[in-house]
């Protein structure tokens with residue numbers, strides 16, 4: 001994962017001196033970590049001071065230990081000009097690099113511009129620090145070729161074969177207007193307002209070139225990626241993220257795209273699948289504990305598989321009980337999701353809760369996000385099995401499905417995010 005650093009602002013407060021006491025150039029943010037490989041770095045004393053470098057071999061926000069909050073936004077590009085699109089990516093790169101270090105957007109930020117003009121930075125993250133902010137950009141299939149087949153930016157030939165809209169699955173009950181889009185921005189932070197500020201300022205900078213198609217907030221990360229933290233729970237009350245991709249070699253095997261995967265410009269990048277999965281909490285809450293556990297194939301308390309052991313014990317799908325019945329139901333979520341060696345995915349989703357439906361039931365669930373090298377090989381077979389016969393389906397509704405190519409990281413901010421696609 002990306003190494004956390006003390007931000008300029010964090011360092012100032014850690015040293016106990018005000019910004020006014022420092023020359024503008026006297027402190028720079030900590031040097032960029034080049035590799036975003038998972039590690040066991042400890043975090044600074046307060047989460048607000050945590051910063052992750054925007055530069056690196058891979059974009060941050062993938063192998064990064066999941067922060068507490070998500071703001072995910074999908075945009076449609078309104079310009080047809082390749083150079084305008086590249087300008088936008090350059091502008092976003094500079095702004096994202098600043099915000100991830102706890103700095104304001106623009107040369108004059110929120111307060112130091114002309115009083116007769118709207119401030120460059122919207123200001124709601126002043127004093128909040130970077131709070132572990134990561135900003136991850138991705139490209140949807142419609143950026144390469146519009147739904148009418150138009151190659152607006154001369155990049156249709158570069159579209160990775162695995163980047164296309166998801167097929168329809170048997171359990172889908174999709175809502176209009178919350179899938180797809182030309183570009184996605186995933187902002188994660190330990191402070192919800194910092195994540196919102198990041199996306200708000202990036203969409204503001206896109207005025208005239210791109211508009212927001214849909215967005216999604218999330219909280220309480222459903223998987224941790226940090227070995228030293230307890231596995232978080234989803235809104236069904238179960239530990240989520242136990243059997244996740246975690247080690248460096250797993251990331252190389254299952255997450256980071258290689259030159260042999262098809263699109264050379266994607267080397268070091270990955271593919272993102274997002275699904276809004278509504279959870280029918282009222283029905284779930286009336287199920288007895290035994291049934292809840294059978295549905296997942298794990299115990300609710302410790303997360304251990306029903307075949308025995310502890311949370312980290314591998315499930316034994318062949319184990320039978322005294323009655324000769326399988327201890328883990330063959331239609332349990334973990335039996336059907338278990339991919340075997342070939343098709344593991346990195347899950348990095350967030351819970352969401354958006355008030356109530358008109359009938360008073362909760363509008364809540366999981367904004368499932370997963371990263372992988374190949375959507376066809378890794379995600380689709382797994383999702384098919386789950387859609388067809390997952391015991392969990394009675395309690396969930398699949399509301400959206402989106403795919404994005406997440407380009408590799410940039411080595412310096414003289415480059416721009418996605419530059420390998422256009423060079």
Ligand code: HEM
Pocket residue numbers: 234236238239240241242243244275277278279296298333334337338339345365366368379382383386396
């Ligand atoms: C509301 C939706 C979902 C909920 C509440 C949910 C919950 C869970 C839980 C509690 C576990 C067991 C603990 C763990 O290993 O993390 C799990 C495992 C898993 N889930 Fe889900 N999940 C959901 C949707 C999905 C979807 C859409 C996919 C992929 C298509 C998926 C793929 C997996 C995988 C690969 C595992 C690990 C299986 C293994 O190797 O043991 N899940 N999920």
